[in-house]
Amino acid sequence: MQVQLLSNGLEVVVDAQTFSEATLHKCFYWYTRDYQVTIQPGINHQTQVRLVAKEHVAVDVTALQHQVHNDLLDFRLRELIAEETRPIRELLVAKAFAHYAPPQPLTAPISDPVGFHPLAPAP
Amino acid sequence: MQPTLERATRKFKDLAVYAPAGSYTLLPFRFHVLTPEKELLVSEVGDYLLVPRGTVARVVGRQLTYAEEPDLYADLLAGFFITDSPELPLLDVLATRYRTKKAFLEHFTALHIFVVTLRCEHTCHYCQVSRVTADKNAFNMARHHLDQGIAHMMRSPNPHVTMEFQGGEALLAFEVIQYGVEEAERLAVRHDKQITFVICTNLAVLTDEILLYCQQHNILLSTSLDGPAFIHNANRHRPKRNSYELTIQGIARAREVVGYDRVSALMTTSTLSLEHPLAIVDEYVAQGFANVFLRPISPYGFALRHDRKNKYATDAFLTFYKTALAHILDYNFRGHFLREDYATIILRKILTPFSVGYVDLQSPAGLVNSVVVFNYDGAVYASDEARMLAEMGDVTFKLGHLDTHAYEELFYGPKAREIAGAWANEALAGCSECAFQPYCGADPVLHHATQGDMYGHRPTSVFCQKNMEIIRYLFELMDADPRIEAIFRSWVADFT
Numbered sequence: 001m002q003v004q005l006l007s008n009g010l011e012v013v014v015d016a017q018t019f020s021e022a023t024l025h026k027c028f029y030w031y032t033r034d035y036q037v038t039i040q041p042g043i044n045h046q047t048q049v050r051l052v053a054k055e056h057v058a059v060d061v062t063a064l065q066h067q068v069h070n071d072l073l074d075f076r077l078r079e080l081i082a083e084e085t086r087p088i089r090e091l092l093v094a095k096a097f098a099h100y101a102p103p104q105p106l107t108a109p110i111s112d113p114v115g116f117h118p119l120a121p122a123p
Numbered sequence: 124m125q126p127t128l129e130r131a132t133r134k135f136k137d138l139a140v141y142a143p144a145g146s147y148t149l150l151p152f153r154f155h156v157l158t159p160e161k162e163l164l165v166s167e168v169g170d171y172l173l174v175p176r177g178t179v180a181r182v183v184g185r186q187l188t189y190a191e192e193p194d195l196y197a198d199l200l201a202g203f204f205i206t207d208s209p210e211l212p213l214l215d216v217l218a219t220r221y222r223t224k225k226a227f228l229e230h231f232t233a234l235h236i237f238v239v240t241l242r243c244e245h246t247c248h249y250c251q252v253s254r255v256t257a258d259k260n261a262f263n264m265a266r267h268h269l270d271q272g273i274a275h276m277m278r279s280p281n282p283h284v285t286m287e288f289q290g291g292e293a294l295l296a297f298e299v300i301q302y303g304v305e306e307a308e309r310l311a312v313r314h315d316k317q318i319t320f321v322i323c324t325n326l327a328v329l330t331d332e333i334l335l336y337c338q339q340h341n342i343l344l345s346t347s348l349d350g351p352a353f354i355h356n357a358n359r360h361r362p363k364r365n366s367y368e369l370t371i372q373g374i375a376r377a378r379e380v381v382g383y384d385r386v387s388a389l390m391t392t393s394t395l396s397l398e399h400p401l402a403i404v405d406e407y408v409a410q411g412f413a414n415v416f417l418r419p420i421s422p423y424g425f426a427l428r429h430d431r432k433n434k435y436a437t438d439a440f441l442t443f444y445k446t447a448l449a450h451i452l453d454y455n456f457r458g459h460f461l462r463e464d465y466a467t468i469i470l471r472k473i474l475t476p477f478s479v480g481y482v483d484l485q486s487p488a489g490l491v492n493s494v495v496v497f498n499y500d501g502a503v504y505a506s507d508e509a510r511m512l513a514e515m516g517d518v519t520f521k522l523g524h525l526d527t528h529a530y531e532e533l534f535y536g537p538k539a540r541e542i543a544g545a546w547a548n549e550a551l552a553g554c555s556e557c558a559f560q561p562y563c564g565a566d567p568v569l570h571h572a573t574q575g576d577m578y579g580h581r582p583t584s585v586f587c588q589k590n591m592e593i594i595r596y597l598f599e600l601m602d603a604d605p606r607i608e609a610i611f612r613s614w615v616a617d618f619t
């Protein structure tokens with residue numbers, strides 16, 4: 001990860017094989033309140049991310065650099081967990097709601113030879 | 124040579140026999156950095172584990188072994204963060220727990236709000252909806268609209284419904300309420316429904332006849348108390364500036380006739396309230412309440428689409444909230460049971476396995492799923508806030524009209540389906556990765572009102588800013604002081 005400090009933000013270049021596009025978007029989504037965020041895929045799997053502070057924001061670039069570093073690692077971990085557990089999660093939710101399907105009305109006529117159902121035609 | 128026979132024994136085998144064999148499988152979980160030293164893991168069903176910062180990286184990197192860290196390993200297994208069995212034998216248990224957490228969806232709409240009149244004798248500065256008029260019948264709900272609303276309520280698949288009467292000042296249309304209660308009681312027998320009746324009122328026009336009627340029909344009274352007189356009267360304008368006095372007298376009379384616990388109070392936070400968190404809490408204690416609901420300052424009607432102003436208002440609310448919560452905890456430390464309702468809703472989600480459907484903090488959101496509003500003029504809205512927006516000229520969340528739309532069109536129609544696109548936080552940007560997702564919710568109406576879009580932008584959302592900090596803070600408090608965790612557990616102990 002290469003970092004270049006700007007007067008009102010910073011620029012990082014990351015390896016796209018380590019930090020997927022999804023990870024970068026999820027991570028820097030949270031910076032969009034205070035920064036103008038640009039994510040630019042480049043050659044040799046190098047993606048450039050540029051954060052430029054919006055007018056009202058006072059930037060401490062050292063703290064920002066630290067924050068970006070931690071967040072990138074955390075969001076990569078989140079992606080690893082999500083990817084690895086996706087099938088289990090899908091199964092879990094499917095199983096949880098498997099019985100929520102509304103009862104399907106029977107289309108075939110039901111026979112009631114013993115006569116349990118008061119409205120069924122007599123056997 | 125004779126084989127040695129091992130004697131059968133019922134004693135526990137050596138711990139090493141049960142030790143898992145090295146590798147484990149991750150189960151779905153999310154994490155949040157709670158403080159620079161701690162991170163919080165939250166499973167898909169809301170179980171949590173607080174661990175030192177860096178633990179998640181070690182768990183994911185398979186650097187954890189039972190032999191070296193048996194306690195942490197056992198906690199991760201027990202909390203469904205990892206499993207060491209390749210067959211996932213507990214998937215059914217997890218699925219049942221997930222389903223239990225979402226059980227509030229099972230019965231569909233419970234809360235049916237009937238706006239029986241828009242008339243009010245107060246002119247509160249933050250109220251967008253009320254009208255002051257001498258014409259007694261102007262802005263009252265018509266009988267045929269009441270009938271149609273009740274018919275829709277009877278069609279709800281939910282066997283337990285709440286019929287809540289709101290205004291304006293609902294008691295100014297007491298004869299409309301009486302008709303509604305009696306008609307609903309009559310039809311409930313036929314439709315096998317249990318109905319809880321609630322009247323939201325400022326109590327200013329309360330009479331003995333009204334109280335007797337409420338007692339006879341088991342009606343709950345929900346009133347507004349913003350704090351001591353100087354706050355309440357400043358917020359709630361009335362010709363003689365005596366709103367506070369009337370409310371306090373009303374609470375006392377109502378408790379006497381209807382029952383002590385059948386009268387509740389809610390506060391609305393104004394800019395003035397933000398300066399007086401302690402006085403507000405003390406007022407609730409002085410009036411004999413065992414709970415206070417510290418409700419956020421409403422963005423409806425003032426800042427609305429102004430991200431920075433909204434953020435400052437939310438920052439100020441959070442400071443107010445934390446100060447008031449500390450004061451409430453002080454009461455509890457001194458042996459006086461006092462509960463904060465918003466924290467309690469979140470703590471129920473954190474500390475119990477049960478389903479907590481609270482219309483303003485659930486996913487899928489409460490709109491349509493849990494609440495619907497029948498307005499005085501027959502219009503049907505997806506929530507109370509949706510109605511307020513409509514009074515300000517924005518009918519985005521109008522589901523239809525009682526005169527023209529059938530039940531299916533209102534509850535499953537195109538508008539409900541449009542809202543459904545933004546009502547599950549599991550599928551919202553930002554929330555989908557957030558560890559607090561099982562404790563939080565989605566609020567398409569608030570996001571539409573403040574950001575011009577139901578889906579919302581979490582980094583600038585007041586809903587997210589408020590909930591993320593309150594949830595984080597509750598965990599921080601529990602971690603910092605075991606006495607606080609014990610108090611929080613006492614707040615949710617009666618919840619099953």
Ligand code: SF4
Pocket residue numbers: 548553554555557558559560563564581586587588590591
């Ligand atoms: S609104 Fe914010 S706190 Fe709530 S789940 Fe979404 S991201 Fe998390």
